[in-house]
Amino acid sequence: MVEAYAPPHGSITPVIIVGAGPVGLLLALRLAQSNIRSIVLEQDTTLGAAPRAIGYYGPVHNVFKEAGIYDQVAREGMPSGGYVWRTLPTEDQTGTKALGSVLCRNIMSRPDSDGQYKICTYSIQLAQCRLAEIMLEELTKTGLSDVLWGHRVTDLSQDESGVTVTAVSGEREPKSFQGLYLAGCDGGKSNIRKLLGIRLAGHSWPERFIATDVLRTAPVVEDPPVHFTVDPRYWGVVTPLEHVEPGVKGLWRYSMAVPAYEEAEDGSRIFLTDEEVVEPKYVNSLLLRQIDGPRPSDHVVVRKSLYKMHQLLASTMHRGRCFLAGDAAHINNPIGGLGLCTGLLDADALHQALEIVRRTIDPQTLFSRYSSERRRVFQNIIHPYSSANKTRLHGADPEDTAREDWYFQALRKGDPKELASINAPLYNNWRSDMWSLIGTSLKGI
Ligand SMILES: Cc1cc2nc3c(=O)[nH]c(=O)nc-3n(C[C@H](O)[C@H](O)[C@H](O)COP(=O)(O)OP(=O)(O)OC[C@H]3O[C@@H](n4cnc5c(N)ncnc54)[C@H](O)[C@@H]3O)c2cc1C
Incomplete structure (x- = not known):
């Protein structure tokens, strides 16, 4: 028997987030800061402690600032x-x-x-596990998200009005959770991606x-x-x-x-x-x-x-009322630290989309835009940059690489214009402004 979960605040939960990794936690935090409630379902009983991300840069700092955690992280x-x-x-x-x-x-x-x-x-x-702790501390202060530990999501269904997910927790009867939207932030082996029938390519x-x-x-x-x-x-x-x-x-x-x-x-x-x-x-x-x-x-x-x-990208980051963000949607090798940073920028874009949809426009157009925009970022920026970062380390004898590598040559030349053009995509195109993408005329709504 599946028991229905009754949210403590009494009404249907706007957003169900699967996964309390840094991407899921940032999304919950940004939603809470926009007064949008969420439930976070996490299969583990504590935050993950494995040695993973370490470096955060570029527009991710602005997202930290807007989330109120930049000063502490810095x-x-x-x-x-x-x-x-x-x-x-x-x-x-x-x-x-x-x-x-x-x-x-x-x-x-x-x-x-x-x-x-x-x-x-x-x-x-800063270690990813500490970053996640800082996000969780900040999220807890909002009182607008229920983080349920030890809840593994095993099933989901959706219709025009909402999403229902089933989660198992230890020996207890499975529970069902209802929400308006679902964000799969459940990492590289994402069950949500599988349940939605979304492929990975790469x-x-x-x-x-x-x-x-x-x-x-x-x-x-x-x-x-x-x-x-x-x-x-x-x-x-x-x-x-x-x-x-x-x-x-x-x-x-x-x-x-x-x-x-x-x-x-x-x-x-x-x-x-x-x-x-x-x-x-x-x-x-x-x-x-x-x-x-x-x-x-x-x-x-x-x-x-x-x-x-791996270098893998989901065939879509949106299906109906469900979304993917972070490693659930794309995975790249870790050289150059682009994986989590990109996932955090997905959470930022999805937060914007879920804010916009409260007030306006056809959700499917908006959510398709979220998917195509964040997939573009991975395909055109993150995949080629991270692949080049990695092969530069082992592709040739170090002295040959130092002499021949085009990026090293540009760094040595030190021409500010050329260097700015190399780094421009990471500064200008990595973060997505969903308001601009759907038309700034909607901003005043
Ligand atoms: C060695 C290494 C170094 C790295 N360095 C960097 C770096 O410097 N900078 C950078 O930007 N990136 C880096 N990365 C990449 C970064 O670690 C990942 O991109 C990041 O962990 C993705 O976060 P996430 O929240 O999407 O997923 P995860 O951190 O994997 O979190 C997913 C969460 O979902 C939970 N979950 C899974 N399935 C279910 C389910 N069915 N039900 C409920 N919960 C579920 C998991 O338990 C987990 O807590 C590195 C990766 C590695 C391996």
């Missing part, structure tokens, strides 16, 4: 005014490793005289990728503190996850490619299973290639997670 995160590409660290006779040599730098901005960066001009480095990368959160004492903290390691086999990304200082223990993220095979002493190839890759001994061997400083290294792995990488 205060807790480590600012990075750009990125550096390096070779693997080099070792001296004592075994101490120095950071690898610099192949190229992208300095996007410098702090003002007060030491602060201007909003939107830099990247904030490809998967062959390599595995391991993300580790590591406590360590860095002998130096370079400016900017984020670097990419360029290497055909052991490429990766190194970034602080909080304010770090040289000589003081701090939290860092080491995200590293897992080569297809390792070589044994006799030259034979060893192919490791996923279980073997996550064993502490192997993870340590990867880390010791990336971590600079004296040996033995004092690092401690706090969290680790092994991933596959």
Whole structure:
């Protein structure tokens, strides 16, 4: 038997959100700030803690500002005014490793005289799990969203007037929830996407990728503190996850490619299973290639997670009264930090659409616009940028990449016009202004 859920506020819930990841939470927060109630159904019993996103930049800062969380996110995160590409660290006779040599730098901005960066001009480095906590704290204050933990959505139906979803919670009888609209923010394996019969198109990368959160004492903290390691086999990304200082223990993220095979002493190839890759001994061997400083290294792995990488886009982000946002709709490899940022900008666009539809126009036209606009952003900007960011790290010998890569050449030339044109899509076209897209004449309604 399916028991009907009675919302505590007594009337039908405007928006049901599936998934309390950062995309679902931001959507709930922005809706609450527009006085639109929601229910968030989350299958897990707590917020996710896996090592995932770390860097937020460009127009996402404005969305944080509008959501009232920018100051806290900026205060807790480590600012990075750009990125550096390096070779693997080099070792001296004592075994101490120095950071690898610099192949190229992208300095996007410098702090003002007060030491602060201007909003939107830099990247904030903060663990995704902390960002989600900040969003949840802010959402709870609104009192306009019921977040139900341990509720896994298993079924849905919709008609012209609304949506009904079924969720199971432990051993209890399944419950049904009714809403006017449904947002599937349930991540890459989205059940909502499957229930709506929406396809994913694209490809998967062959390599595995391991993300580790590591406590360590860095002998130096370079400016900017984020670097990419360029290497055909052991490429990766190194970034602080909080304010770090040289000589003081701090939290860092080491995200590293897992080569297809390792070589044994006799030259034979060893192919490791996923279980073997996550064993502490192997993870340590990867880390010791990336971590600079004296040996033995004092690092401690706090969290680790092994991933596959994909470039996938849903065939639509809208069906009837249901929408997809975030990883449920699109997945890209994490180099360059574009996945969650794009998902947060989906939540922003969907919030605008759900605000507009309260007052005006044919919902299907509006929601189709949401889908086509956010799919355009992924197809034309995020997919090509993230694919190039990744292949730049391992496509060739580091010195050849440094010399030949077109993006590196542009960075070295430093022509402000050319650089601005390279970055323009991320600044001008990443965020969607749904009001403008459907016609500004509606703004006064
Ligand atoms: C190593 C790594 C580094 C990354 N770095 C960056 C970065 O620096 N910057 C960036 O922008 N992006 C980055 N990303 C991408 C980013 O992590 C994802 O884009 C982000 O997690 C997507 O958020 P989401 O809320 O859409 O989905 P998720 O975070 O996956 O959340 C989905 C939620 O839905 C819940 N759920 C699933 N199914 C159901 C169901 N049936 N019922 C109820 N609940 C359900 C899940 O439990 C989960 O809590 C990185 C990813 C990885 C793996």
